[in-house]
Amino acid sequence: MKKTLLCALALTLALGTALPGAAALTRGPAAGKTVKVGVIADVTGSGAVYGTMQKNAYDLANDDVKTGIIDAGGASLSFDVEDAASDPAQVVNLMQKFTTDGSTPLVLGPTLSGEAFRAFPIAKAANFPVMGTSTTAEGVTAIGPTVFRDSLAESQAIPPTVARVQQTWHAKTVAIIYGDDNAFTKTDGDLFAREFQKTGASVVDTETFHIGDKDFGPALTKIASKKPDAIAIGGLFPEATQIIAQAGKLGIKAHMVGGNGLNSTQMYQTAGPASVGVVVGAAWYIGGKYTGNLEFVQRFKAKYGTTPDQFAAQAYAAAQVVASLVKAGAVTKDAMLAGLRNVRVVQTVLGPIAFDQNRDVKAAPVVLKIVKGGFAYF
Amino acid sequence: MLAQQLVNGLFLGAVYALFAVGYTLVFGVLDILNLAHAAIYMIAAFTAYSLVAHGLPIGVAFVGGVILAGVVGILLDRIAFAPLRRRNAGTLVPLISSIGAAIIIGAIARGIYGIDERHFVEGGIDSPPIHLGPVTFTAVEALIFATAIVLMLVLSYVLRATTLGRNIRAVSQDRIAAALLGVNIERTIAATFFIASALGGAAGILTGLEYNSVSIDMAGSIELKGLAVIILGGMGSITGAVIGGFVIGAVETFAVAYGLSEWRDALTFGVMFVILVARPAGIFGARALRNA
Amino acid sequence: MTFFVQFYAQHSRLLDEIGINALLALSLSVSLQAGQLALAQAGFAGIAAYVSAIASMQYHWPLFASILLAVACSTLVAALLAYPVRRLRGIFLAIATVGFGEIVRVIVNNLSITGGAEGLSGIPNDVNTGIIYGSLAVVAIALFGLARTKFALAVALTREDEAAARGVGVDTGLVRFASLALGGAIAGLAGALYAHAFYFLAPADFGFPRMEEILVWCVIGGVTSPIGAVAGAAFLSILPEIIRGLADFREITNGIILLVVILFAPSGLSVLWRARRATVPRDA
Numbered sequence: 016m017k018k019t020l021l022c023a024l025a026l027t028l029a030l031g032t033a034l035p036g037a038a039a040l041t042r043g044p045a046a047g048k049t050v051k052v053g054v055i056a057d058v059t060g061s062g063a064v065y066g067t068m069q070k071n072a073y074d075l076a077n078d079d080v081k082t083g084i085i086d087a088g089g090a091s092l093s094f095d096v097e098d099a100a101s102d103p104a105q106v107v108n109l110m111q112k113f114t115t116d117g118s119t120p121l122v123l124g125p126t127l128s129g130e131a132f133r134a135f136p137i138a139k140a141a142n143f144p145v146m147g148t149s150t151t152a153e154g155v156t157a158i159g160p161t162v163f164r165d166s167l168a169e170s171q172a173i174p175p176t177v178a179r180v181q182q183t184w185h186a187k188t189v190a191i192i193y194g195d196d197n198a199f200t201k202t203d204g205d206l207f208a209r210e211f212q213k214t215g216a217s218v219v220d221t222e223t224f225h226i227g228d229k230d231f232g233p234a235l236t237k238i239a240s241k242k243p244d245a246i247a248i249g250g251l252f253p254e255a256t257q258i259i260a261q262a263g264k265l266g267i268k269a270h271m272v273g274g275n276g277l278n279s280t281q282m283y284q285t286a287g288p289a290s291v292g293v294v295v296g297a298a299w300y301i302g303g304k305y306t307g308n309l310e311f312v313q314r315f316k317a318k319y320g321t322t323p324d325q326f327a328a329q330a331y332a333a334a335q336v337v338a339s340l341v342k343a344g345a346v347t348k349d350a351m352l353a354g355l356r357n358v359r360v361v362q363t364v365l366g367p368i369a370f371d372q373n374r375d376v377k378a379a380p381v382v383l384k385i386v387k388g389g390f391a392y393f
Numbered sequence: 394m395l396a397q398q399l400v401n402g403l404f405l406g407a408v409y410a411l412f413a414v415g416y417t418l419v420f421g422v423l424d425i426l427n428l429a430h431a432a433i434y435m436i437a438a439f440t441a442y443s444l445v446a447h448g449l450p451i452g453v454a455f456v457g458g459v460i461l462a463g464v465v466g467i468l469l470d471r472i473a474f475a476p477l478r479r480r481n482a483g484t485l486v487p488l489i490s491s492i493g494a495a496i497i498i499g500a501i502a503r504g505i506y507g508i509d510e511r512h513f514v515e516g517g518i519d520s521p522p523i524h525l526g527p528v529t530f531t532a533v534e535a536l537i538f539a540t541a542i543v544l545m546l547v548l549s550y551v552l553r554a555t556t557l558g559r560n561i562r563a564v565s566q567d568r569i570a571a572a573l574l575g576v577n578i579e580r581t582i583a584a585t586f587f588i589a590s591a592l593g594g595a596a597g598i599l600t601g602l603e604y605n606s607v608s609i610d611m612a613g614s615i616e617l618k619g620l621a622v623i624i625l626g627g628m629g630s631i632t633g634a635v636i637g638g639f640v641i642g643a644v645e646t647f648a649v650a651y652g653l654s655e656w657r658d659a660l661t662f663g664v665m666f667v668i669l670v671a672r673p674a675g676i677f678g679a680r681a682l683r684n685a
Numbered sequence: 686m687t688f689f690v691q692f693y694a695q696h697s698r699l700l701d702e703i704g705i706n707a708l709l710a711l712s713l714s715v716s717l718q719a720g721q722l723a724l725a726q727a728g729f730a731g732i733a734a735y736v737s738a739i740a741s742m743q744y745h746w747p748l749f750a751s752i753l754l755a756v757a758c759s760t761l762v763a764a765l766l767a768y769p770v771r772r773l774r775g776i777f778l779a780i781a782t783v784g785f786g787e788i789v790r791v792i793v794n795n796l797s798i799t800g801g802a803e804g805l806s807g808i809p810n811d812v813n814t815g816i817i818y819g820s821l822a823v824v825a826i827a828l829f830g831l832a833r834t835k836f837a838l839a840v841a842l843t844r845e846d847e848a849a850a851r852g853v854g855v856d857t858g859l860v861r862f863a864s865l866a867l868g869g870a871i872a873g874l875a876g877a878l879y880a881h882a883f884y885f886l887a888p889a890d891f892g893f894p895r896m897e898e899i900l901v902w903c904v905i906g907g908v909t910s911p912i913g914a915v916a917g918a919a920f921l922s923i924l925p926e927i928i929r930g931l932a933d934f935r936e937i938t939n940g941i942i943l944l945v946v947i948l949f950a951p952s953g954l955s956v957l958w959r960a961r962r963a964t965v966p967r968d969a
Contacts, residue, residue, distance in 0.1 A: 059936055061610065063508040098932065103890070105925055107698045107883065115695045132806040132885035137698070154806060195655045196794050196888065198803040223654040227614040229604045232401035233649035240394045253510060257604055264522055264531055284515055285606060321509070426776055473944060482951040484776060485722060489904045490947045492897060496940030503936065617787065617893060624780055659791035662784035669781040670769045 043088025044344030050092045052337055053119035055109045055134070056330075057126040060101025064253065065149060065326045066126045070096045071319050072327040073123075076334035079314070084307070085335060088342030094334055099125055103133050110134035114141040120351040121146065123333050126326075128152035128198050135162050144352040146336075148329040151275065152198045156374045163355050163374045165336065165365070166275075166329045167298035169202045172380040173274055176296025177210035177247075179382045179393065184270050186211070186244035188219045192234060192258060193249025195223035203249030203274045211247065219243050228254060231261045239267050251276035252324075256285035263289025272296070275380075278325040282385055293385045294393050299328040299365050300381045301390055306362040322389075332363035396527045398650045399643075404534055406642025407541040408603070412596035412615055413622035413634040414545060415589035421629030422565040422585045424484050428491040429469055430593050431612040431619065432498035437462035437594025438601035438611060439502055442511050451513070455598055462594020463587035469494055470586040475579070495612070502609050510608040518605050537599045544595055545635055548588065552631065561585055565629065621665040640664075697814055699926065701882050704817035706918040708875035710902045711824060712868045714914035717903055719864035720844030722779040724896050725766060728786035729869045730876030731891030733759040735799050737877035738808045738886055743798075748811050748881065755877035756870055763869020767862045786896055794888040804887035805880075812881035820878060824871055828911055840864065844909070905946050907955025916955065 054073055057066035073094040079085040080092045095118075099105040106125045113122045114137060122145045125134055131150040138145040139159025146163040147155055153170060156162050180186075189211045193204025208218050219241045222234035235258070238246060246262070246269045248255050255277045262271070263286070271293045278297040282290050301312055301322060311331060315323040323331070339361045340354035355374075360367045369377045384393040412434060419427045441458035445451055473490040520531040552558035560581045563571035572578050600615075601607040622641050626633025641661055648657040693700070709730060716723040737755035740746040746754065770781050793799045800806070831837055842850035843860045851857050880886055898921075906917025924942070928935050946954065 058933075059503065059508075061613075063503075063609075064510075067508050097929070098935070100925065100935070102925070103883070104699075104702050104922070107702070108696075108926060111698045112695060129804055129885065129887045129889075132804065133883050136810065136884045152803065158807075194802075196802050198887075201802040222649065225658070227610060229600070229606065229614070230401075230405050232404070233398055233646040234654065236394060236397045236401060237650060253606075253608070257606070260605070264520075265529055266522060281510060285510065285512055287515075420776075424776075426779075473948070476948050477951060480951060485904060485908065486947060486951045489901060490944060492901060493940050493943030493947060496943065497937055500934075500937035500940055504933070617783070620780055620783065624777075624784075628776070655795045656791060659788045662787045662791075666769075666781055666784045666788070669773060669777060669784070 041086060041088050041342065043090070043342040045087070045341050045346050046089030048090045048346050050087075050090050050341050050346050051119055052092070052094050052334075053109075053113040053122050054094050054096040054330075055099050055106055055113070055122060055124035055126075055130075056096050057101040057130075058096070058098035060099075062101040062126045066098070066101075068324055068327040069124070069126060069148065069330040070098075071315070072323065072330035073334060075311075075315055075318055076331055076338075078318075080338065084310075084314075085338045086342055087338045088344075090341050090346070092338055092341050094123070094337075095119070099130065101127070103130055106130040106134050107137065110137045110145075114138055114143040120144070120346055120348045121337060123148060123330070123337070125150070128155060131155050132158070135159060138162065142352075143348055144355055146333055146355070148333045149326050152202060160374075161352055163370055165333050165363075165368055165376045167378055167380060168375060169199065169206055169274060171375070171378070172296045172298060173203065173206040174210050176272065176274070176294070176380055176382050177207065177214060180245070180270070180272050180294050181211075181214040181216070183393075184245060186216050186270060188241070188243045189216045189245045189247055190220040190222070190238045190241060190243040190269070191218055191247045191249065192222040192224065192231075192238065193247075194226050194251070194254060197226050197251070199276065200226070200249045200251060200254075203276065204247075205249075207247035207249055207272075207274075211245075216245070224250070224254060224258075226251070226254065229257055231258050232265075235262050235265050235267060238262075238269075239265055243269050245270040245272065247271075248273040248277065252279040252281050256282055256290070259290045259293055260286040263287075270294070275325060278383070278390075280322050280324065280389055283388055288387075290385045291387060295383045295385065295390070296380045297325060297383050297390075298378070298380060299325045300383055300392070301328075303366065303381065305364055305366040308364040311364045328364050332365040332368060335363040336361045336368060394527075394650075397529065398646050400528050400530060402643040402646035403639065404530070404538050404603075404642075405646060406639035407538045408596050408600055408638075409615075409618060409622050409642055410635045410638025411541045411544060411599070412593055413619050413626065413638050414548060414631055415591075415593035415596070416619050417623040417626065417628055417630065417634040418548075418561075418585060418589040418592075420623070422561060423474070423478075423487075423582065425474060425487045426484075426491070426620075427469075427474075427589075428488060428616070429473070429495040429498060430491075430590070431616040432495040432502075433462050433465050433469070433590045434593045434597035434600075434615060435607075435609060435612040436465065436498055436502055436597075438597035438607045439506055439511070440594075441598040442513060442601065442607045445513055446511075451602070455595070458598045459591045459595050462597070463591035465498070466586040466590025466593075467583050469590070470583060475582075499609060499612065506609070508609060510606050512605050513602060513607070514605060518602070534603065537603050540599060541596070544592060545631075548592065549631060551588070557581070557584055618661065621661050624665045625668055693814075699923070700814050701812075701817055703919050703922045704814065704821050705875050705879050705882070706899075706902065706922050707821055707915040708824060708871055708878070709899050710906070710914035710918035711828065711911055712870075712872035712875065713899050713903050714909075714911045715828070715868045715871065716864050717908050717914075718844060718911070719840045719860055720847065721861055721864060722775060723770075723782045723865055723868065724779050724900060725763070725782035725785050725865075726868055726872040726899060727891040727893075727896035728782075728789040729759040729763055729872035730879065731786075731789055731793060731888075732762055733873035733876035734880040734886055734891065735793060735805070738805050738880040739798060741809055741881070742805070742807070748809075752874065752877040752881075755880075756873040759873025759876065760866055760870040763872075764862070764866045766869075767865045771858060771861065783893060783896065786891070786893060790888050790892045799888070800886075802888065804885055806885045808880050808884050808886065810881065810884055812878050817878055817882065820874055824874065825911075825915075832911075836860075836863075901943065903953075905943070905953060907953030910953065910955040913953050913955030917953070920954075 135158040194200030345354040382393040437458040441454040444454035520533040622637040626637030733755035737751040740751035902917040907913025
């Protein structure tokens, strides 16, 4: 009798833990508590292309917490996205609001690195934990001991990518084209030049562009005249797609490589066949078999009609990290901070996430190439 | 390579010129700097995109977008400028009004289309490169260039040889005298806005086709450039705007060609500044509206 | 009492922004009162911001010295700019000064001492709300004092009718020069304070969108009224936070408010309260 009961119990437990997506499956120390996490994102304004993706990811995360796909240990966790409208003043006001009104134990965002340099010192002064999901400039996490980042920095992404492509391409000459009025793209340009030179290639031409430029005829004409083996693009996808498409139109045949900023399916959608073969040093692979990633992509596409890009994935991963901390019982800012400092590994759509002693994410870039309709491993 | 850069400059300049022509027409007739012109440029491109997305051929979509732009221009005048005209509010106030209108148009576009870039043709417009000696371009690019030129020639004809054109020139020279001579001022102004906005819209659609990309931040990139162009050419001069467009296109192209790409905007505005200081009337002088 | 302490703890940044924006609005108002549509104040502020930041960070100058240096630089640039644009009027002056602002932005973007596109981060945060409002008070008192002098009369005459002003012996050239230089000084002060209050500078901080913003503040508040300029700056700085609840409709609400105010009160909101006092109608 006891044995049957025990067997039944064991069976129920086994079934219970095996059933995916069952709500309130685990009840952690925070069960029943309401936790709202503040997010600062540029849903409108110049950063809207990235901020909207982030907002969409957080809204999806809210759904997923409710259905149990994201396990918050029974807590009522939600992500409250506030639009900073790409206005530095609003970013600052929101950061002050979040760090003083007690509404949230942690702040995620803002979208742009420049905004982070303005807002994170406020968090530092308030000893408040913050996590950037897209602010990849140099020195962001160095702002203070409460600043974390789950997005791969350019300095982490570019060197391994260049080493990898050179193993296959052995390019002797390279041209660099990068955006000169944006911190992200400029860093990329500098890094590409340095890393290619380390592999023995020489930089035969350097061209710059401005964010918002559409016409790259003059720059590409010059590059074409130098006939480089490879072209490195320090840019974000709105400009990168034009560069690649126009290079195709001019008949340029060099290998092309870019950083994180090109990790969007917009690349093929805008530039078409000209973009096939372009290599991207990315922080996330849309087809990567990380825990729950493929399902995430499907749910995102079902909800919004477009596939997620890297910005969305990094935001969603941050949500997953936060959920795991909440599940372990962190509902106050101090507990959140302690949790972030001691977190081992969290399985996310980006793969396993852990933070190094500089509070940057411990990860390597995944080197991809553009194929028809998407990406594949390089 | 020089020949190719020249062609690059011409193509770029043609669309700048088309955009600037609308800007300068409104200024010449009304002394108003319409900062919503760039927003109309953008919304016309989106309209054409929508029409194409619904299966209409590009020619029809182009005409549709241009007409919509013209209509928006008339509405813009009715709502944002005409009331101020009646109150004699000067030149600064309509400028602010146009800023408000631009924000509203931008917000509507964002509401309808979102922040994503839209494409006329997914995967790129298939237009094989044409090689003409040292120069390479695509058929689509050539068509866009030709369309811009044709539109400007049409404008020039309208201004020179039609009654409407005559009325527009009269109103721009002396509104009171024109009224005394029997010109219907409000109707002429409405027509001016229609034409100016239609041309601005055409520039937007052509730009969208050129790069196979339509997005709400199109407006921001061209706004200031248009100013430089019309100053260069002389505010109120159509010919000036056209020449100005090509000059700025050339300045930008050759700045890149000679390794000064980071200084491109400074050069453009530097040229504009020098013209303003040395010859405020621009290359083609005077605030009177000239025929092309 | 605790209410105020808490309010300040949660909104001190917004208060700082309002103070600095008020200074920027005043710097433009000074030009507008002289009838000059000189849209270079954002550029002046940017120059001063970078000068004061670099002075503190690279050369370890104390705060007040770096602010003084910054204001001196921006005033000097304004004075130098006054010469080439002396014969420009109306929209032409506006566009020339906008062009100047863009040239400044590009220069700042391309130099390495300014941090270029990456910007300047880690600027010491040694300006607090007290210093900002203290500076605003000093400038306000100074302008108030100036308003009672004959110079102010010369300025008003130049604005209303330049030829007539010259006819009665006003040195309009001097008026225009002085107003631009004064605008440069006030904008410079705003820029230097901004740098030391917000940790980070980027070239885009003082570009054309910023200048547009300042212009809108002044026109909404009242083109020829310094109080109007400050009120306009305060109102429009707080607006995004007040209508935050409108989420997706914030942007269009912004545009509608702008349009409605300008159509119903083209002379600015300040005229509305002035009209209640005076019996003689004055269109500003």
